Amino acid sequence: MKIRKGMKFRLEPSNVQRERMSMFAGHNRAVWNKALEITKDRLDRKVPILWYHELNWNLTRLWKQSEEMAWLNDAPSQSLQQTLKHFDRAMRDCFDRNQPNKRMPRFKKKGRGDSFVFPQGFCVEGNRIKLPKLGWVRFRKSRELQGTMKSVTVSRNGKHWFVSILCEIEVPDPVHASLTAVGIDRGISIMAACSDERDYGNVRAFRKHQKRLAKAQRTLSRKVKFSNNWKKQKESIQTIHSKIANMRNDALHKASTEISKNHAMIFMEKLGVSRMSKSAKGTIDKPGKQVKAKSGLNRSILDTGWSMFAAMLEYKQAWNGGCVQYVPAAYTSQRCSACGYTAKTNRVSQSKFHCRHCGHAENADRNAARNILAAGHAVLACGVDAVATTVKQEPLAV
Numbered sequence: 264m265k266i267r268k269g270m271k272f273r274l275e276p277s278n279v280q281r282e283r284m285s286m287f288a289g290h291n292r293a294v295w296n297k298a299l300e301i302t303k304d305r306l307d308r309k310v311p312i313l314w315y316h317e318l319n320w321n322l323t324r325l326w327k328q329s330e331e332m333a334w335l336n337d338a339p340s341q342s343l344q345q346t347l348k349h350f351d352r353a354m355r356d357c358f359d360r361n362q363p364n365k366r367m368p369r370f371k372k373k374g375r376g377d378s379f380v381f382p383q384g385f386c387v388e389g390n391r392i393k394l395p396k397l398g399w400v401r402f403r404k405s406r407e408l409q410g411t412m413k414s415v416t417v418s419r420n421g422k423h424w425f426v427s428i429l430c431e432i433e434v435p436d437p438v439h440a441s442l443t444a445v446g447i448d449r450g451i452s453i454m455a456a457c458s459d460e461r462d463y464g465n466v467r468a469f470r471k472h473q474k475r476l477a478k479a480q481r482t483l484s485r486k487v488k489f490s491n492n493w494k495k496q497k498e499s500i501q502t503i504h505s506k507i508a509n510m511r512n513d514a515l516h517k518a519s520t521e522i523s524k525n526h527a528m529i530f531m532e533k534l535g536v537s538r539m540s541k542s543a544k545g546t547i548d549k550p551g552k553q554v555k556a557k558s559g560l561n562r563s564i565l566d567t568g569w570s571m572f573a574a575m576l577e578y579k580q581a582w583n584g585g586c587v588q589y590v591p592a593a594y595t596s597q598r599c600s601a602c603g604y605t606a607k608t609n610r611v612s613q614s615k616f617h618c619r620h621c622g623h624a625e626n627a628d629r630n631a632a633r634n635i636l637a638a639g640h641a642v643l644a645c646g647v648d649a650v651a652t653t654v655k656q657e658p659l660a661v
C-alpha cells in the first residue's frame with residue numbers, strides 16, 4: 264500500500280527570498296481571486312463556468328499578456344497553474360452533493376492562508392531545498408524525509424515561512440488486529456452511539472460555549488461598528504469559535520481512533536447530512552413546521568461534524584486495515600433491535616426507545632446502532648451472494 268504523508272519544516276529564507284515568497288503568494292492569491300471573480304460573474308449571468316483548462320488558457324493567453332496583470336509573469340507558472348487546479352477542485356466540491364459541508368470558495372485576503380505549491384522542479388539536499396525561482400532555501404530539518412517527494416507547499420504562518428513536503432511512502436498492507444464489526448449511530452445527544460455499548464462525545468459540552476457565543480454576539484451588536492471595542496469583541500468571538508472547533512475536532516479524533524482500533528468493520532448510516540441540516544424554514548408558499556426545534560437540531564448536527572467524523576473513520580480504517588461500510592438509513596430509529604417491530608410510537612422521545620411489542624427499552628441511539636449493525640451484516644450477506652453469482656464484483660475486503 265502506498266500512503267502519502269506531509270512533512271512540515273520551518274524555512275529560514277534570506278530577506279530577498281522572503282520578499283519573493285510574499286510576492287509569489289500574492290500572485291497566487293490574485294489568480295485565485297480572478298478565477299473566483301469570473302466564476303461568480305458567470306454564475307450571476309447563468310452561463311456555464313470555466314474549468315481548469317479554460318482558466319489556464321485565460322491565465323497564459325489573456326491575463327499574463329494584459330498590461331494590468333503582466334506582473335504574473337514573475338511568479339513560477341507551475342504554482343499559478345496549481346492554484347487554478349485547486350480552484351477547479353474547490354468548485355467541483357462545491358457542486359458535489361456528496362460533500363454537503365462544502366461551500367462556495369471565498370476570495371483570499373492578504374496575510375490569510377498565504378501559500379503556493381510546486382508540483383515539480385524542487386530538490387532537497389541536506390537541510391536545504393531548491394525551489395523554482397527562489398533557489399536554495401535553508402530549512403530546519405527536524406526529521407528525515409521518507410519515500411518519494413511528490414509536491415511542495417510553501418506557506419506563511421504569522422511571520423514565519425514553512426515548507427510542507429508531500430512524500431509517497433510504500434508500506435506493507437495493514438491487517439486489522441480485530442475481527443469484530445460495530446454499528447454506529449451518529450446521534451443527537453451523544454456524538455456516536457455504538458452497538459458495542461460504548462458512547463463517544465457528549466454534544467452538551469458544546470452548549471455552554473454556544474451560550475457564551477450568543478452572548479458575545481449580542482454584546483458585539485451593541486458596539487459601534489469598527490471601533491476599537493468592536494474589534495476586541497470581534498476577536499473574542501473568533502476565539503470562542505475556534506475553541507468550539509478545537510473541542511469538536513478533539514472529540515471526533517478521539518472517538519474515531521478508538522472505534523477504528525477496536526473494530527475491523529464499521530457500519531454507519533448512509534445519511535444525507537445536507538438534507539437534514541438544511542434550513543427548516545421552508546419557503547414562503549410552504550413554510551416549514553417546528554422551525555425552532557429543527558434549527559436547534561440542525562445546530563447539533565453541525566456541531567458534531569458528521570461528515571468530518573465519517574472521513575476520519577474512513578482514513579483511519581484504511582490505515583489500520585479495516586473498512587467502513589454505509590447502510591441504508593430507513594427505519595433504524597423506529598425498529599426494535601430485539602424483536603424487529605417497527606413503529607413510530609416506539610421512539611418515545613429524542614433519547615428514549617421503548618418497543619410497543621416486546622417492551623425492549625433502551626437509549627434510542629444505541630437501539631439504532633444495533634439496527635445499523637444488523638443492516639450491515641445483511642448488506643454483507645447480500646454482497647457475498649453477489650460475489651458468488653457475478654464474477655465482476657470485487658471480493659469484499661473484510
Ligand SMILES: [Zn+2]
Pocket residue numbers: 599600601602603604618619620621622623
Ligand atoms: Zn421489540
